[in-house]
Amino acid sequence: MSELENNKKLGAFFGSEYDQLKSYIHSKIADSSERDAEDIIQDVALKLFSRSKDISPINNVAGFVYNSIRNKIVDILRSKKNERGVQNENEQKLIEFIDLFYGHSDNSYSEEAKHELINCISNLKPHYKSIIIAIDFEGYTYKELSKITNVPEGTLLSRRHRALSILNKQLKKNINIKN
DSSP states (O other), X not given: OHXXXXXXXXXXXXXXXXXHHHHHHHHHOTTOOHHHHHHHHHHHHXXXXXXXTTSOOOSOHXXXXXXXXXXXXXXXXXXXXXXXXXXXXXXXXXXXXXXXXXXXXXXXXXXXXXXXXXXXXXTSOHHHHHXXXXXXXXXXXXXXXXXXXXXXXXXXXXXXXXXXXXXXXXXXXXXXXXX
């Protein structure tokens, strides 16, 4: 019964709000074409309709659909960033990031130092790790990240500061242990 009810609610919502959904997508992705917005809506609709039997009754259809579209936009933005030669960008950012901890500017860091930083980042709590990756490696601004995650910029700034502090302590500890 809930699958049929969900399908009716979703169908009615997509039918009446299609143009508003396209406008919402255009407001979030500046370089999207008309076709891209429609593709996003169709992808989200297909996913929601195909999963309607797996989810409990939808009470707030608008919130549910807009949240799904926002998540799809985030996925698209991340994949576009990954297509731009992220490997080289991330390598350079990793070197710059290591520079924050060691205070050197000659960019001659050992592979061991790079691996140590990667290990320390991977051991952070998820909300600390995600802020470091988003800001320092993926190039998001605090404002962009705040819009995507609905977390205030000040909170993101505090999390990054705390994450850097934890990384700094961990790297110093690991270096002292090895020496």
